[in-house]
Amino acid sequence: MVKVDKKPATNKSDTPNWASQEKELFTRLGVDIEQGLSVAEVATRLESFGPNAIVQDKQTPAWKIFLRQFKSPLVLLLVVAAGASFAFQEWLDGSAILVVVFLNAGIGFYMEFQAGRSMAALKKMVAVSAKVQRGGSLKELNIEMLVPGDVIYLEAGDMTPADARLYNSSQLQVDESSLTGESVPVEKEPAVLPPDTPLAEQSNLLFKGTFVTKGNGWAVVFGTGMNTELGKIAHLVGTSEQAATPLEKKLEAFSGRLIKITIGLVVVIFGVGVLGGKPILEMFETSIALAVAAVPEGLSIVATLALAQGMLKLARHKVIVRKLSAVETLGGTTVICTDKTGTLTQNKLEVESLAAPGGTWAKSNDAADMPVGHLPELQYQRLIQIAILCNTSEIVAQKRTIKEIGDPLETGLLKFAHRQGEDIKDLRLKSPKVSEMPFSSETKIMATLHDTPEGKLVFAKGAVEDLLNCCSFILDGDKTTPLSPKAKKTWLGEAENMASSGLKVIAGAFKSDANATQELAKDLVFVGLFGLIDPPRKEIPAAIRHCRDAGIEVVMVTGDHPATAKAIGRQLGIIDTDETDVVLGKEMPDFEKLSKADKSRWVAAKIFARVSPKQKLDLIRVFQERKAIVGMTGDGVNDAPALKKADIGIAMGKRGTQVAQDVADMVLRDDSFASIVAAIRQGRVIFDNIRKFVIYLLSCNLSELAIIAIVAVLLLDFQLKPLQILFINLVTDVLPALALGVTPGGPEVMKQKPRAADEPIIDKSRWWRIFFYAGVITATSIGAVYCSHYALHAWGDWDAALSNNILFFTLIFAQLFHVFNMGSMDLPFWRTEVVRNRYVWFAVGGCVLIVAVLYQIAPVRKALSMVPMSVADWALSIGAGLLAMVVIRLARNLKFFQNEKQ
Secondary structure, three states: OOOOOOOOOOOOOOOOOOOOOHHHHHHHHOOOOOOOEOHHHHHHHHHHHOOOOOOOOOOOOHHHHHHHOOOOHHHHHHHHHHHHHHHOOOHHHHHHHHHHHHHHHHHHHHHHHHHHHHHHHHHHHOOOEEEEEEOOEEEEEEHHHOOOOOEEEEEOOOEOOOEEEEEEEEEEEEEOHHHHOOOOOEEEOOOOOOOOOOHHHOOOEEOOOOEEEEEEEEEEEEEOHHHOHHHHHHHHOOOOOOOOOHHHHHHHHHHHHHHHHHHHHHHHHHHHHHHOOOOHHHHHHHHHHHHHHHOOOOHHHHHHHHHHHHHHHHHHOOEEEOOHHHHHHHOOOOEEEEOOOOOOEOOOOEEEEEEEOOEEEEOOOOOOOOOHHHOOHHHHHHHHHHHHHOOOOEEEEOOOOEEEEOOHHHHHHHHHHHHOOOOHHHHHHHOOEEEEEOOOOOOOEEEEEEEEOOEEEEEEEEOHHHHHHOEEEEEEOOEEEEOOHHHHHHHHHHHHHHHHOOEEEEEEEEEEOOOOOOOOOOOEEEEEEEEEEOOEOOOHHHHHHHHHHOOOEEEEEOOOOHHHHHHHHHHHOOOOOOOOOEEEHHHOOOHHHOOHHHHHHHHHOOEEEOOOHHHHHHHHHHHHHOOOOEEEEEOOHHHHHHHHHOOEEEEEOOOOOHHHHHHOOEEEOOOOHHHHHHHHHHHHHHHHHHHHHHHHHHHHHHHHHHHHHHHHHOOOOOOOOHHHHHHHHHHHOHHHHHHHHOOOOOOOHHHOOOOOOOOOOOOHHHHHHHHHHHHHHHHHHHHHHHHHHHHHHOOOOOOHHHHHHHHHHHHHHHHHHHHHHHOOOOOOHHHOOOOOOHHHHHHHHHHHHHHHHHHOOHHHHHHOOOOOOOHHHHHHHHHHHHHHHHHHHHHOOOHHHHOOOO
């Protein structure tokens, strides 16, 4: 055993890490590879070297985030309006416009800053772990806790957590494209290389951030954090800005069109007014008011909030969204291709039964396990050896539970052996592994060669059909006889029977008198079958029903036995009868060779069994050809291409490999299908909320444009002033729109059909509704002025100031009450999701309070041209605002509005 130095390892030497002798490197790092580092030594080295993390470039400074708020063309339009006001010595209007600009910038800054912090918090939720030898046992730890000298174990799908020297491996291949640009995985094996070996050829080193694509291996960490090759690159790379999401691009394009329309209106109204004899200065003020009215100040702010808040809600549903654009795509999902194990089932595999030529064994319903007596001793012993030795996982017995490290199937086999009283550690010490053929999705077999007290023995496990094809003999009791085609057919039938009851079935085999040069998975002796139970998750049937109601097709795509897949599919409600067609992987031709009939069969099927990762990719392509929006779940390194190809790649957080999580759009922290359904619902709610507040803002701002334009064209005396328009937008745009952005969503959200991928935020029918809403608000606001003049005061001459105030306050109340029209059409008014949203009531109440308070402040009244109003005038303004809401609500029941749901 190498004695650990009292001082932390330094790793300073004239000999490069790849050129050092293994013992020399281990001594320099102060580590015993059998035991790993002690807790005390790890604490010392953590203090010396710091956490194993890449220190990112400095985050965007706050002042840059603040300046970014002024990049919007709508904000620039307001700045131009303010500059023009100052040029005509309209100091109050110009100052007020700038105050609003900076106030909105402040709100936008806060929202973006908070969204950034939320994203940082979400990233921390997806903690990357590594298998580390500490204190003589294998443990799973956060990679930030690694230090130089740590002994790590890696297998296919793992991300290399630090720079390390390989000292033991089996068919290890690593994808180093992120570091070297080499697209083909490279072979890795222990060796001592020349000192001048370039980085791309250092085949005995593993580098942080690269991915294991095949095999497994043990290595000793020599570089962590910024002292890795990845850390060196991080010094040279600047932080890149995140690309705009599709939604942001749509809003930006919309803003551009809005500016063009506004400029056209300004020119027309200004020309009409001047030609009609109005003073140029007055028409200039009207033009500024038009420009201000056209700008929905809260649009970008609320969009940012809705997306950020939606992502946090998804996080509470145990869904981590890695890409912002995924939030927008979620609501349009039409097909979910889901794995079975762990997603639809609990992924708590337990050995339920054994079947072998010499007898059977079944788990007792009363006790933990039944006696072994049902199997001959040699057959039982071989199955135990297969369960323990042909296995790379670990279990740690704690007080009342067993901690599992590794693949659930393998830990299930270890738990079975442990409950039978077997000493797992002792058997592994007496029968050390010499070499290994790792499991792969192509072979569906794992085999290991061991130096046992009986001599060299190979143990293998895998899919029944594939393993039987590698067997030439069968162990019947204590005798080995040739495996006949009839016997092979019999055992395939037995596996089918076990699988039809919902068991996951794997076969075990061995061979003796083996040596390292022989092909491990050849001429094996068949021993028997393991039947493992993985119960369906209780919440899944309801989630499947919700998907059906929402028009979402659920397709099970699994590498499992077709009978097992069908049994689970029937229990969960994916299929209704046993006659349902199951498509087998061996029946699936390559995509290029698919006929129309093949594609039609694939689209109609609900279960795909024994499917390879390549076939998953082809299945996605077929669905996407039919214009489907496809969500695909995956956990393995070979699932990465399918996850990347899918419209929504969904990786597993518990059992998923780091490769799968890295390319996915979403990560499920609980691996449950029900979380996908919750995420789709939240995605629909987010899109609906964005649509709600866009409709609300546009109809309000369009009503302002219409009022200013009508008053200007008719040469009336009570035009709204720019400062008043700013005040209206500030009061009615931001708070109500923010409240709409956090509406929880109506009960009908998951009963609607998925929206099309290219569906705009505002389609043609909704544009007509916006025009209608704006028209009603415009008519009631101007109508209130005429009603005040002719019914309440009956004056011959117009009181321009009072008329202006009636128009001003009626417009405020009409817009505030209009927020309640954004609820669902399918529910009574008092039961809509908007009316039941307390934040909407807080927003409306807060806005009314702001108006009431500011009305009492003399300087504010003067700035906003407010004059005293009678109780009747106030009642008229409030009543007209309510009338607009009632008219719109009643009109929404007409056939014209029933063609399109909110």
